[in-house]
Each structure stands twice: as structure tokens, then as C-alpha cells.
Amino acid sequence: MGLTSSTVVRASRSEVFSWYQRPGAIVRLTPPWMPVHIKREATDLANGTAVLGFPLGLEWVARHSGALPPSQFVDELDSTPLRWLVRWRHTHDFEVVTPDETRVIDRIDSNVPGVLLKSMLAYRYRQLADDLAAHDRAVAGGMRPMTVAMTGSHGTIGTPLAALLSTNGHRVIRLVRGNAAGPDERHWDVEKPDKGLLRGVDAVIHLAGASIAGRFTSAHLRAIRDSRIGPTTQLARLAAETPDGPGVFVCASAIGYYGPDRGDESLVESSARGDGLLASLVGDWERATEPAAAGGLRVVNIRTGLVQTPAGGILQLQYPLFAAGLGGPLGNGDQWQAWIGIDDLADIYHRCLYDAELAGPVNAVAPEPVRNNEYSATLARVLHRPALLRVPALGPRLILGKEGTEELALASQRVLPRRLTDLGHTFRHPDLESALRHLLGRTGQS
Template sequence: MHILLTGGTGLIGRALCRRWLAEGYELTVLSRRPQSVASLCGRSVRGIGQFRDYGDDPLDAVVNLAGEPIADRPWTHKRKAQLWASRITLTEQLLEWLAGRTQKPSVLLSGSAVGWYGDGGERELTEESPSVTDDFASQLCIAWEETAQRAEALGIRVVLVRTGLVLAPDGGFLKRMLPLFKLGLGGPVGSGRQWIPWIHLQDEIALIDFLLRREDARGPYNACAPRPVRSRDFASSLGRALARPAFMPAPAFILRLLLGELSGLLLGGQRAMPARLQAAGFTFAFTDLDTALGDVLKPKDV
């Protein structure tokens, strides 16, 4: 199978490359630094800087994960423009290139996030649930999905993966939290009541592979474990995994003062459930947060 990945040098993309290389797939990664792709993703992975550099080689699937990290810095007007361009503008460029190809892939799997729903409060959210707020993160995800779905008009099956918070030992939001928690200074965010939809990296990779192969899979899928937890429970679980106290809260007013609009991403939450994945027969390896964190934070990582 020939697969083109955007965002292939990121946390999820690198793990996908490791899995698919082991299965003998032909992989190409679009990157701003194509010369670094082989060292990051695998020696046999080809790096390209523009879509047209792919050439006329066969193409079976596109996995579109590119996007600037959404929570790395406050959402200034400039930062919002960067976030928009890295997702929506790049996806528009992808569709324009695909439209011009004689041979088209059978499937486009495009990234999204549970932020699509906005702050869901106590509501249980499945893929049938509407978006409940119009904050920037929700607007970004909605536009990203709507752009990707235009590939259906080209005869390409489109799958949308709404990912929760990914647990991994070598990147993502957990890596940013660990320093404080290791010092015993971690704790819940705001009230601690907001829901956190989480997923182990292993399950994220497995479900992407599952949806790519399943010919009847299309539309949105919530990529999160079937047992979301509240912020205070997540903090307690992480503290147990590290054998550290975890009772130092991050007050809402301080987060709003420091982060501005971005604070809403941390103070809100989604009680998201992977209803469509489970209905399709996907089995999660990690459904218990303590077990998942114990696996991610093995002794060599603590």
C-alpha cells in the first residue's frame, strides 16, 4: 500500500510510520523539512516539500494530520492565522492537488479533535451530537472537517478522526505536564469537574489503521477511550503513577489571565464516547486510565 502522510513527523505520524513500515507499506511524508523525514520517520520513508513532488507514483491512501500545536501558546490574531493555515489552507491545497491527479487514492483520513463539540459540560457526546459552542477551537475543527469532506466529490472515501488527549511517553500534552507533577506541584485545572477524553497512543494508531482498512468507514469517529475522566481524577491518577501528590490546583482566574482565550480549552471539556468505533467492532487495548498511565510511564520514563 502507498500512503501519503501530512503531519508525519509529529507524535502520531511517527508512530504510524513505525507500524506501517513494519507491514511493508510505501510511505511518503509531506514536511517543511523533507530532508529530516528519514531520520524522524524511518530510513525508507520518502520526504517531500510540496504535494506536486509526489509525482505520478501510485497512491492508495492519504492521512492528513498536519497542524500547528493548538495549545503551545496564547491565541493571538497571528497565532490563530497560523493554526488556520496549517490545517484548513493545507487541506485545501491537498484537495486541489488530488483533483488534478488521474489516479486518486481510495481514502482520505483527516485529523480533527473532540474540540469540535466545544465545551460539552455534563452531556455525553457521541458522533451524532451537535457542536454546542462556537469557540475558536470548535470553529477550527468544523472548518477542517468541512474542507476535508469535499474530497467525497472526487470519489474519495473520507474518514474524520476526532482525537482526544493522547497519552504517550515521548510527546504530546503529557510531556508538558510531567515536570510539575514530578515535583509534586501538579493538580486539577480550574474546578476539576470538566471531562477529559483521553486515549493511549497505541489505541490511536490501531484505530487509524482499522478505519483506513475498513471500506465502509466514513465520516466522524471519536478517537478516545470509552471511559473519560474528570480533570481532578486525571490529576490523581497521574500523581499515583508518579508516586507524587497531586493536589495543587491551577485556578481558573490565573489561567484566564495568563492564557486569555486559550484558557477555555483547558477549563472546558468533552464527555466524548467512541460510539461509532465500538459499533464498528474496534477493541481498545486501554480503557482504564491508571493502566494506561502505568504503561506510558514505565520505570525508565518516570
Template sequence: MAQTVLITGGTGTIGRRLTELLLQDGYQVSYLSRTLKPIANVTVYQWDVPKGQLNPQAIQTADHIIHLAGAGIADERWTDARKNEILKSRTQSTELLAQALVKNTHSVKSFIASSAIGYYGGDTADRPLTETSPAGNDFLAQVTRAWERSEDLVAALGIRTVKLRTGVVLTMAGGALPKLAQPVRLGAGAPIGSGQQYISWIHLDDLCRLYIEAIKNESWQGVYNAVAPTPVTNETLTRAIAKTLGRPMLLPNIPGFVIKLMFGELAVTVLGGNYVLNKRIAEETNFRYSFGDLDRALEEELQE
């Protein structure tokens, strides 16, 4: 009998592609969602995180849980209210899952949880970071530390827990790549700020395959940096996009102060950088990237 994977945040960019790959792999998929809107080939259960409500059938029928839910980091300016929403959407949803696992009879074997390389801080320059590097102190780091602490509540129940600290996900289905590619297409592409800030990236399909591998392989446990093998600078990424699209790079760098004026505190997400290494994946697993090379990843997404 096919195993069932319960996904939170399943209608997001990562969740949609992950669902496709899980179904192709023979898994059954169910969602926890705020609304009971029908989705093809997926059983949808309702939850209301602020009210602490969750349909217990979602937990009772699951063999594995993939927890992706959380308000988008870069979707809006960081007002105090938005910052609170970013934090609470992650911690409260995880706490609700942990409570449901305590209250209900279930056969959940693994809990594969989203995290972020923001754990190390929004800007750590070119210092190499591995899974054992210390946490940062800024807003992103504080959110991610609290997020991972809430995930520890599930691990404390004896359920195998994997945390994937995710880098910049490359896909034209959402996130950073469409925003980076659009000005390049229009002939207005330019590095941002110094252009020397590092971007630790991963192709969407490789990220989804990491989630599936974490379900299948019972030796996976704890934190893994979900990034491709080679971080690149903002300038290298921008030039690679231009090369893939066959567009020139004529403009000077966009000054950092302009980005700060436009985005406020959120500017750290593009002006800051992290040189994050996939040490545990490289050294402890047999995982093979389909798109470990930046040019190949961009060709997959940008060539029409």
C-alpha cells in the first residue's frame, strides 16, 4: 500500500512541484490547508493555525509529514506586524503539528521540516558556513532559530526529524529568479550593490528531491544545508542569467542605498550574502544533484 505524505504549505511554489514528484514516485499526498479547495490527486484537510485547530484525520492517515508552511520572507516590507506574522506563521504551525502528534494515534515515521540559511544571519560575507556554524543575531536568524526550536518539539516525541536549511531556490515558478531575470530580458540587468555578496542557491527540483530522499533514507537526521555545491556572487549570477538569455550587461551596479530606500530592512535579503556549504549532504549521503551546475540550472528554467 502506498505511503501517505502530509504536506503543509503544499500550494506554494515548492509544495506544488514536490507534490508532482511524490505522485510520480508512487506516494499518496495529502495537504493541511486553510481552505478546503479541491486539488487533483490530493486529499485536503483543513487547519486554522491562529485558532489552534487541525483536522485530526490529517495526522491519523499520514506516514510522513513535510512541513513547508510559513509567510513569505520577501513578499512584503518588514513592518512590525509583518515580522510578527513571519515568525508566528512558522512557530505556531509547528507547535500545532507537535500537539496533534501527541493527541492522536498515528504512524508518522518522519518529519521533514523546512528551515533557511537565514539561520546564520542575513549577511555573513564570504565566510564558509556549514551545519555546525553558529547562528546569527539579526531578524532572519532569530526567526530561523525559533522555527528550528519549534521543530525540536516533534523530534522530542521520538519521530525522526530532518531540517533542510534552504538557500535561494531557482525556479521561474516563483521566488527570486523571475525578479532577477525580468530586468535582464529588458536589457536593464545589473548587479545589486557591490555584486560581490554570495548567493547560496539550489534548483527547485533538487530541493524537492532532497525532501523525498529525506523521507526514504532513515539515516537522515538533524540539520542539512539544502544548497547546491557552489555558491556564486550576485554579479556572477546576474551575468549567467544574461548569458543564458543572450542579453548584454551594460548598466552599472544598482547602488545599495537605492535598494534600501525601496525595501527598507528587507534589503538585507538582496544586499547581504552567505557562503553556505552543503557539507553533510556531500560527505554523509549519496545524493546526486541534477542541477549542481549554475549554467545548467539556468538553462533548465530560462530557455524557452
């Protein structure tokens, strides 16, 4: 048994092969719906080893060999007990079509049924083409290789974002709370960061913070606030005081800034702050970056919408329910949902590093917000399932409490990415259905 598949991408063969060689390539190419996490990347396509973790503690060890840059490399399964059950040899070939076009060919010799591999390869081809196109746009926009310090680099957003940056040629230094392992990690004491933490760094991306999801008890709200306000203030102050430190400070924020319900009002970056617990918290969170701005850094606050990825967030919760035919609208379903695909969110963070036009708040949402009724119908259609089981508001209230339900589950925010659209920003997936089909491997081509 085996499978041969190919695609043509707009990049030279040397550029494509170099992309595969950079850290993060395997992360960018691994479909988010697969129950796998990357435990170790191969550092060498000629003689490196990648380790993928599967449920039940199983490990897929892929040993690389046969590299003939820039035309070929091979990976083979080399792990017990999986190799007793699975045969796997994957040859990656790269052929010149034109000086600016390359045919990527995957030849898989395996006893895994080909039908199970087609959606994976189709995803990889879309991801490769979109990442290369985003790289071209970044270069045209003035991007240069940077050293980027990042908090929260192993989270739902940080993992794909760090991989996007490194495959784009940037060096990512992970700021970790534990002991640093290797030259690309630095220990980050959130209360009293070392004065040399940001030396030699061009930009900071600050993502870390306790999850907002949960019942809005005083303890939960205190944990959310304490994980954001103080650490952000300390990091912003350090960024401003480091002589050979960063010139850009990009900090996560949230559309909770606009309050839980503004009706049908179109909310853009210049819209007033709303009411409510989250609006107050997000306002304080953004103000915590002021020391960096006062020190002359360009500061960007990424007001993020509902992030779409089956690897985390709302889609991770809803995907299994809708796949089982048990999903449906929440409450009356009229609430607006401002959403963003995970790869578009990563592109926005990347653009904020090099585009000097972006400063202050930036709404990281797709240009087409939808109501919850439409979101539910779209997800169900992508999964070929009904969406008939409407969830009463009482359901989330039992888990989140009254305030948590109003601020999270039933929040209605028609947020638009005005700053980005004014700059002509290109979204990979401006509409919800194309985003969900890509993220869930349901494009119809696979």
C-alpha cells in the first residue's frame, strides 16, 4: 500500500527546502484536529529525529535520512512498539516547475489506508502555500529577521505563533517560569524579572495569563488579574529600561474590552470601553503596557476574538459535541460572535512586529462576525451533522455562574478589524466556513 500526492507552491525550490529545514516546520504542518503533540523537532533533515506524542503515552519517532538539498529528504518510523504494527517511509521530493514555482511531492510507503492520509496531506499543502504567501507579504512589508522574546510560547496561541515566526526566519526566545533549557529559553521571574532578560531582543510578544474561562468567583477573578496586570507592568517596564532591548512590545488583550453586550453596534478600535468585569480588567491590562510606551517602544494591544482551533478554546469544546450530533445554538442564538482563525491570528501578531503603522489597540478578529445561530449552523454543516439541540442559558449558568455566563457564554460583540482592513491586510480565511473546513480537514478536497 502507498500514496503519492503533490502540489505546486509559489516559491523557488531552495526557498521551500529552507522552510522545511527551519524550526517549527513540523508544528506548522501538523493538522490541529489530530490527537498529537510535537515533543521534539528534528534539527537536521539528513540525520535528525522528531518525536510525536500520541494518546496513551505512545510515541512516533521519525528518523530523517536521505537528504539531498534542495531536492529530497526522507523520514521513517523508528519506534517500538508502533513499528511492529505500522510500516512508514515518507519521501519528500521537491521539483523545479519554474524559477518561482516548486512541485512538492509526498511519496508514502505505508500500510496506513490512504484515505486516512489524504486530509492530512491536503491540510499540509494549504498550510505550506499560505505560510509561504504570508512570508512574501511580510518581506514586501519590510520584514527583517528579528530576535523575539515570547511568554506563553507553549499555549494554544503561542505554539503555532512561535512556529510561524521561526519558519519565517526569526529567532524565538521563550521566556519560561521554570529552568531554562538551552540558548533559546530564558528563566522569567514574573514578579522580579532579571535585568538581563530582554538583552539582545528586538521585540517582545506577551501572551501569558491565567485562563479567563471559569466561574467568576472572587478567587478566579483575582487569579486572572494577578496573572496579567503585575507581570505585564514589570515586563513593560523592563523592556523600556533595557539599553539594548526591544523596540516593539506586542501584548495580548481581548474584545472583552467592549463589554458583554453592545447590541448591533459595530465596534472598532476607537469605540469606547464597555461596562462589566472583563471590560474593566482588559482596560487595566492594556494600561499595564504604558511603561513600555513611555519608554519609547511601539506598543500594540491585540484585542483577540474567539480563537478558532480544535487544539484549544471554544472550538475544542464544541467540536466533539457537534461531531456527535449533539450541538446547537446557545440561548436564543442572536448574540454576535467575533471570531478569528488561529493562523490568521498568528499572521496578525507577526505583522505587528514589523509594521510601524500598527500601534495601540488592534482588533484581531475576522472581517465577517456571525451570530451564534449562524456559527452553530456553519459548524454543523461542515461536520455534516444536525444542529437541533438548542442549549438553554441555564446550562452554562450552572458551570460559569450568572456573571460568567453573561460575560463569556452569552456575550454579544460585533467587533470589526478596522485598523487591519484600513491597511489592506490579507486574511487567509475571512469567512467562518472556509476557516472551519481548513481547521477540521473538511474541505471537500480531502
